[in-house]
Amino acid sequence: MFDDTRPIFQQLADRLADEILRGVYREEEQVPSTNELAVQLRINPATAGKALTLLVERGVLYKKRGIGMFVAPNAPAIIETERQQAFSARYLVPLLAEARALGLSPSDIIELIENATSESSPQPVKDIAS
CATH class of the missing domain: 1.10.287 (Helix Hairpins)
Incomplete structure (x- = not known):
């Protein structure tokens, strides 16, 4: 799952990036929400949100207001x-x-x-x- 070498939000961001590279999530496809990730992975929602925000800042995800996070074109x-x-x-x-x-x-x-x-x-x- 997660290890103690790096913050959980960075590990989660890397995991989501890996899944995008492997085609689990394709361009323009919605990724799990902060709350879905928190429940699924048994982590704090703020930690999950921080991972998604990091990917938004890197241009890998983008937010559709009121709908959720999506994989950016060229992610x-x-x-x-x-x-x-x-x-x-x-x-x-x-x-x-x-x-x-x-x-x-x-x-x-x-x-x-x-x-x-x-x-x-x-x-x-x-x-x-x-």
Whole structure:
């Protein structure tokens, strides 16, 4: 469900964003209300509301007054862009800084990635019967 590493409202916002990316909620489709989320997840309605507000501020959801919250047009693209930027900041920037310190060229880095990818891919299982 939820863990203690981050505030619940952020975890819920991330969960809803994941569901939008997976197609659980499509563009222009209504998402559960603050109260529905609170009851379903057994959390404070203010926490659920904060998660929805966060997604509105990010342009992922929009509010139809008196009706509810809906998935914004291009919401999946917005989420993907945010996640790509976060991935770059968290992984690529430090990787490139370390590569520079080691004197690695871009082609060296690509070769390392390709080698790591081939090493981590599942190996075919040999048929014992043959």
